Every structure is written in C-alpha cells, then in structure tokens.
Amino acid sequence: ETGVTQTPRHLVMGMTNKKSLKCEQHLGHNAMYWYKQSAKKPLELMFVYNFKEQTENNSVPSRFSPECPNSSHLFLHLHTLQPEDSALYLCASSQGSGGVYNEQFFGPGTRLTVL
Amino acid sequence: SQQGEEDPQALSIQEGENATMNCSYKTSINNLQWYRQNSGRGLVHLILIRSNEREKHSGRLRVTLDTSKKSSSLLITASRAADTASYFCATPTGGSYIPTFGRGTSLIVHP
Numbered sequence: 001e002t003g004v005t006q007t008p009r010h011l012v013m014g015m016t017n018k019k020s021l022k023c024e025q026h027l028g029h030n031a032m033y034w035y036k037q038s039a040k041k042p043l044e045l046m047f048v049y050n051f052k053e054q055t056e057n058n059s060v061p062s063r064f065s066p067e068c069p070n071s072s073h074l075f076l077h078l079h080t081l082q083p084e085d086s087a088l089y090l091c092a093s094s095q096g097s098g099g100v101y102n103e104q105f106f107g108p109g110t111r112l113t114v115l
Numbered sequence: 116s117q118q119g120e121e122d123p124q125a126l127s128i129q130e131g132e133n134a135t136m137n138c139s140y141k142t143s144i145n146n147l148q149w150y151r152q153n154s155g156r157g158l159v160h161l162i163l164i165r166s167n168e169r170e171k172h173s174g175r176l177r178v179t180l181d182t183s184k185k186s187s188s189l190l191i192t193a194s195r196a197a198d199t200a201s202y203f204c205a206t207p208t209g210g211s212y213i214p215t216f217g218r219g220t221s222l223i224v225h226p
Contacts, residue, residue, distance in 0.1 A: 004157070033213075043158075043203070043216040056213065090157055094212075102212045103148060104205075106157030 003027040006091050006107035013081065014115050021076040021110050023091030031096030032074040033104070034066060037088040049074060050096045081114045088112070119147075119204040119217035127223045134191040136220040138204030139184075147180055147187050148205045148214055158203065158216075161189075196226040 004025045013019050025032065034046040048056035049068040063085075065077040074091055088109045094102040119140045128134055138147070145166050150158040164171045164180045164187065171178045177190040191198055201221050205214035 006157075031212075040218075042218045045213065045215070048213060088155065092158075097212055102207070102214065103160045103163055104150075104158070104214060105160065106150075108157045109155070111155065 004091060004093055004105050004107040006089075006110050008110060009108060010111045010113075012113045012115065013078070015081060015083070017081075018077070018079040020078065021089055021091075021112075023074040023076075023107055025072055025074075025091075025093040025105070025107075027093055027105060029093035029095055029105070030071055031094045031102070032068060032071070033092040033094075034074065034076050035090040035092065037090055037109070043090070047076075055097075078112075081112075083114050086112055086114045119206050119215065121202065121204055121217045121220040123220060124218065125221045125223075127225065128194055130194060130196055130224055130226050132194055132224075134194050134198070134222055134224070136189050136202055136222070138187045138189070138217060140187075140204075140206045141185065142208065143182070143185075144206045146207070147178075149176075149178060149187075149189050150203045150205060150216070152201045152203065152219070154200070161202075191222075194222075194224045196224050198222060199224050 007022045031050045036044045046060045047066040067075040090109045091107040092104040094104045122137045148163045149161045152158045162173050175192045180187045201219040203216045203219040205216045208215045
C-alpha cells in the first residue's frame with residue numbers, strides 16, 4: 001500500500017519471550033523510524049535511524065532494542081516486555097536529514113499484545 | 116515533546132456535511148503536514164503546507180496555515196462515510212527534520 005511493509009501484523013507474547021518486529025521500505029529513503037501508539041496517547045517516537053546511524057532514542061527502555069542493518073531494513077528486538085508495552089508499533093520512513101520536508105510513509109503496524 | 120495539538124478531539128457528522136479540524140503548534144515551523152489513520156492501521160500522508168503558503172487544496176481537502184497564530188485547519192468538504200478516521204497534524208520540532216504528531220481528531224461520518 002505505501003511501500004513500507006511490517007511483519008508480523010499481529011503478535012502475542014509472554015513477558016519472558018524474545019521476539020522481533022521487522023520493517024522494510026522500498027522507497028529509497030534514508031531515514032527510518034519506530035513509533036509506539038497506545039490508546040488515547042500521542043504517537044510516541046521511539047527510535048530514528050538516518051543513513052543507518054541511530055540519531056534518536058527517546059528514553060526507550062532497554063527491553064526494546066533496534067537494529068538497522070541497511071537503509072531499507074529496520075528491526076525492533078523485544079525481550080522481557082511488560083503488559084503496558086502492548087500497543088500498535090508503527091514503522092515509517094522518509095528522505096532523512098537530506099530532505100527538506102520529510103513526508104513520512106508508514107507501514108501498517110504490528111499490533112503487539114503482551115500477556 | 117508534543118508540538119501540535121488537534122482540536123476537537125472527536126467530531127461526529129452526517130455524510131455530506133463539511134468537517135473542520137484545527138491544529139495549534141508552539142514553535143516556528145517550515146512546514147506542517149496532515150495525516151489520516153484508519154482504525155488500527157498506519158498513517159497516510161494527506162497534504163503538506165509550507166510556511167510561506169496560506170492555503171492548499173487536494174481534492175476535497177483544504178488546508179490553511181496561519182503562522183502568526185501558529186495554527187492550521189483541515190477542511191474536508193462533502194464528507195463520506197469512508198472519511199471516518201483519525202486525523203493528525205505533524206510539525207518539525209526545533210531545527211529537526213523529524214515531525215512530531217499531536218493526539219489527533221477522531222472523525223466519524225455517519226451514512
């Protein structure tokens with residue numbers, strides 16, 4: 001739909017599990033983002049990668065670990081999560097620091113439930 | 116920190132009516148963007164307006180920007196049930212290229 005894909009679309013995990021979320025963009029962008037969206041809260045920026053370098057980490061707990069092996073792929077590794085981490089996790093991409101206006105293209109999201 | 120704030124938080128209208136939602140922001144910007152999100156899905160970019168523009172149109176969408184009041188409005192004319200979604204404004208914070216999103220306006224269009 002938007003050139004940004006996310007897998008899986010739905011994930012249920014226990015607090016002791018380890019899982020990973022994957023994001024891939026086919027738009028030739030240089031920046032990729034992870035957002036967390038919880039009910040009745042603003043979209044929370046978690047991590048930003050620009051040209052494969054992490055440029056933003058908004059005080060995200062260490063149980064969330066991002067990985068950006070190249071400009072097209074972004075992962076979010078999850079371990080020992082808490083029930084309050086249940087949310088919709090959105091990946092986005094944009095031109096990055098070289099672009100002026102940086103319209104963001106979002107993936108469909110992964111609905112995460114932590115039991 | 117949150118830059119933009121949409122108003123109202125929720126809006127319920129009948130099909131065919133116009134829907135207007137507003138966004139206020141705190142610091143100077145070089146652009147403002149509006150996005151739509153259907154329930155449980157990713158956000159979709161609708162329109163970008165630059166700081167030197169006052170009004171922009173895209174189909175049934177009309178966006179205005181008043182930099183003196185630090186506010187923007189999104190007007191959807193002749194609304195349809197398919198317009199039911201949440202609408203977000205996004206503005207870059209400080210000198211960053213990264214847009215910051217508000218809480219959104221939840222629009223329901225009744226058929």
